[in-house]
Amino acid sequence: MSDILQKKKILIIDDEAGMLEIVNSVLKRVEASPTGANSAQRGLQLARSELFDAIILDRYMPDGDGHDVLKAL
Numbered sequence: 001m002s003d004i005l006q007k008k009k010i011l012i013i014d015d016e017a018g019m020l021e022i023v024n025s026v027l028k029r030v031e032a033s034p035t036g037a038n039s040a041q042r043g044l045q046l047a048r049s050e051l052f053d054a055i056i057l058d059r060y061m062p063d064g065d066g067h068d069v070l071k072a073l
């Protein structure tokens with residue numbers, strides 16, 4: 001698995017700090033390049049300003065549903 005994710009830019013959008021930390025840590029261990037966003041709005045800003053290979057998206061967030069983020073992208 002690490003070869004597949006190695007050097008890939010991955011955006012993590014989740015309002016829970018603990019979840020961001022866990023996913024970030026796992027991705028770094030497989031040599032991916034994770035970027036975290038703690039809100040739907042911040043995640044949209046990042047997704048629109050940088051090119052990511054993948055996005056890991058929380059479905060339920062206070063400032064927007066994950067489906068809304070997908071529609072906006």
